[in-house]
Amino acid sequence: MTAATIISGKQISEEIRKGIALEVEQLSKQNIRPGLAVVLVGDDPASHVYVRNKEKACQDLGFYSEVHRLAAESSEDEVLALVDKLNAQASIHGILVQLPLPKHIREKAIIDAIAVEKDVDGFHPVNVGNLVIGDDSLLPCTPAGVIEMIKRTGIQIAGKHAVVIGRSNIVGKPVALLLQRENATVTMCHSKTHNMAEIASQADILVVAIGRANMIDASYVKPGAIVIDVGMNRLESGKLAGDVDFESVKEVSGPITPVPGGVGPMTITMLMQNTLLAAKRLNGLN
Numbered sequence: 001m002t003a004a005t006i007i008s009g010k011q012i013s014e015e016i017r018k019g020i021a022l023e024v025e026q027l028s029k030q031n032i033r034p035g036l037a038v039v040l041v042g043d044d045p046a047s048h049v050y051v052r053n054k055e056k057a058c059q060d061l062g063f064y065s066e067v068h069r070l071a072a073e074s075s076e077d078e079v080l081a082l083v084d085k086l087n088a089q090a091s092i093h094g095i096l097v098q099l100p101l102p103k104h105i106r107e108k109a110i111i112d113a114i115a116v117e118k119d120v121d122g123f124h125p126v127n128v129g130n131l132v133i134g135d136d137s138l139l140p141c142t143p144a145g146v147i148e149m150i151k152r153t154g155i156q157i158a159g160k161h162a163v164v165i166g167r168s169n170i171v172g173k174p175v176a177l178l179l180q181r182e183n184a185t186v187t188m189c190h191s192k193t194h195n196m197a198e199i200a201s202q203a204d205i206l207v208v209a210i211g212r213a214n215m216i217d218a219s220y221v222k223p224g225a226i227v228i229d230v231g232m233n234r235l236e237s238g239k240l241a242g243d244v245d246f247e248s249v250k251e252v253s254g255p256i257t258p259v260p261g262g263v264g265p266m267t268i269t270m271l272m273q274n275t276l277l278a279a280k281r282l283n284g285l286n
């Protein structure tokens with residue numbers, strides 16, 4: 001069997017970002033500059049890295065950006081007051097509150113407070129509801145990135161059997177809905193699923209977001225299947241590992257994403273795309 005094609009999220013991201021940069025240039029002629037506000041509460045080290053990467057993406061693409069770093073002891077009311085201010089601020093088109101939040105702050109209260117049209121994470125219940133019923137909405141970034149990567153393999157999604165492993169609100173559930181929207185036949189597996197390898201190995205498209213390093217080996221994969229690995233697990237050695245055992249799976253699979261350099265870079269790119277879209281819509285374009 002020939003070696004599997006590697007789906008490079010890094011390369012696809014670069015292509016999409018070129019298109020975004022062109023649109024930013026066009027918008028600047030109408031004095032519109034997409035603006036993203038990121039709110040980070042507390043000291044979670046991984047969150048600080050993610051937020052720095054978002055800030056850099058804004059700089060690279062010519063977006064306006066604000067990062068609000070609040071102390072871990074900040075109250076829920078303080079965070080809500082900041083969200084209200086950003087909802088009303090004309091220079092801001094996208095608002096992202098980095099998760100997880102400290103335990104004493106209710107994530108739901110904060111997400112519900114973000115203006116639907118500025119919810120570039122796609123986490124607000126109205127955006128989630130619109131996704132479910134197939135109406136236009138801001139799509140959650142990682143799931144939107146997953147679909148974009150599958151489409152760019154050139155393999156048709158319609159009619160295929162897609163299996164999604166993991167049922168989180170951030171990845172598994174929305175990915176399954178988006179695959180269904182693309183006319184795949186979708187099966188969802190999760191931590192309580194019996195015979196998971198048997199089900200997964202029937203998939204033409206396998207999306208894995210279960211949060212367990214290297215769990216999915218070749219016994220879960222049908223020869224030639226597309227494999228998308230959303231996992232980002234930090235090993236004790238400090239190395240980053242996906243949920244898929246890449247070395248064994250690539251021997252049997254079709255196109256497959258690596259970790260790092262797969263889904264990760266796509267998430268930030270889709271965030272930039274959402275912010276651009278929100279900026280256009282808030283200015284009566286698109």
Ligand code: GUN
Nearest residue numbers: 096097098099100121141
């Ligand atoms: N923390 C980890 N992933 C995400 C994400 O996609 N959005 C937000 N807001 N926080 C996160």
